[in-house]
Amino acid sequence: MTLLDLDPGQVAAIYGDRLPKRVRRAYERFRRAPGAFKLDLAVDGGIPWTNEPSRRAVTVHLGGPLAEVARLERDVVAGRMPERPFVLVYQQYLADPSRSVGDVHPVNLYAHVPYGYDGDATEAVLGQLERFAPGVRERIVGMRTTGPAAFAATNPNFAGGDIVTGAKTVPQLLLGPRPALDPYSTGMPGVYVCSAATPPGPGAHGMCGAGAVASALRHLRGK
Numbered sequence: 001m002t003l004l005d006l007d008p009g010q011v012a013a014i015y016g017d018r019l020p021k022r023v024r025r026a027y028e029r030f031r032r033a034p035g036a037f038k039l040d041l042a043v044d045g046g047i048p049w050t051n052e053p054s055r056r057a058v059t060v061h062l063g064g065p066l067a068e069v070a071r072l073e074r075d076v077v078a079g080r081m082p083e084r085p086f087v088l089v090y091q092q093y094l095a096d097p098s099r100s101v102g103d104v105h106p107v108n109l110y111a112h113v114p115y116g117y118d119g120d121a122t123e124a125v126l127g128q129l130e131r132f133a134p135g136v137r138e139r140i141v142g143m144r145t146t147g148p149a150a151f152a153a154t155n156p157n158f159a160g161g162d163i164v165t166g167a168k169t170v171p172q173l174l175l176g177p178r179p180a181l182d183p184y185s186t187g188m189p190g191v192y193v194c195s196a197a198t199p200p201g202p203g204a205h206g207m208c209g210a211g212a213v214a215s216a217l218r219h220l221r222g223k
């Protein structure tokens with residue numbers, strides 16, 4: 001029994017012709033999501049949000065009104081890097097103060113960037129943050145950046161900086177890497193995909209693995 005915590009592209013590359021032709025083709029055509037460009041910051045005094053509730057929120061999404069966010073995301077999917085991208089900000093220290101050193105707090109944030117983007121999005125991300133927290137740059141006392149290539153280097157599933165293992169289009173979210181009765185099956189007996197490329201996707205941690213294991217157990221029981 002083999003469970004592969006891999007994106008479909010890797011499964012196709014590793015198993016090649018051992019996969020049924022139609023499965024290999026589907027895995028090779030699997031659509032990837034945009035990339036991520038992450039900043040890990042040490043911020044003296046925390047982020048000076050103008051919006052007071054954001055000072056108490058562990059997660060803040062930056063992008064302005066819904067129409068603006070939709071436009072930014074469309075641009076990124078189309079391969080265009082926006083001047084002010086959609087940014088997710090994480091202030092986990094609010095829930096776990098032991099992460100801070102005195103009044104210096106760890107904040108990480110990442111922007112959606114085009115798949116495989118090889119530019120430096122640091123200024124674009126900080127510009128978006130500054131829009132909602134003027135003066136934040138003066139408070140940054142440490143910074144580390146991780147772009148798409150660096151994500152892919154640490155985890156081959158994150159090719160092109162796609163940290164959610166595939167575009168979450170309605171068909172891919174519901175059906176996984178290919179339309180089939182069993183979305184975890186590779187078409188090779190006893191070999192299953194259990195990564196976030198399979199239903200129900202990355203937002204429901206553990207459930208892709210649970211689905212793949214259920215398929216494997218059905219196979220073992222001969223059902």
Ligand SMILES: Cc1cc2nc3c(=O)[nH]c(=O)nc-3n(C[C@H](O)[C@H](O)[C@H](O)COP(=O)(O)OP(=O)(O)OC[C@H]3O[C@@H](n4cnc5c(N)ncnc54)[C@H](O)[C@@H]3O)c2cc1C
Binds near residue numbers: 005110155165195
């Ligand atoms: C910064 C960041 C923030 C995120 N935020 C969120 C969030 O808020 N909510 C959310 O739902 N998801 C989030 N995600 C995404 C989430 O972490 C992933 O969807 C999830 O980890 C995917 O799980 P997985 O089991 O598919 O595989 P992975 O977690 O990718 O695990 C696969 C493992 O296999 C290893 N591997 C892969 N290929 C090979 C190979 N060829 N050889 C050897 N080893 C290999 C990898 O190194 C890794 O250890 C975030 C990811 C990142 C990086």
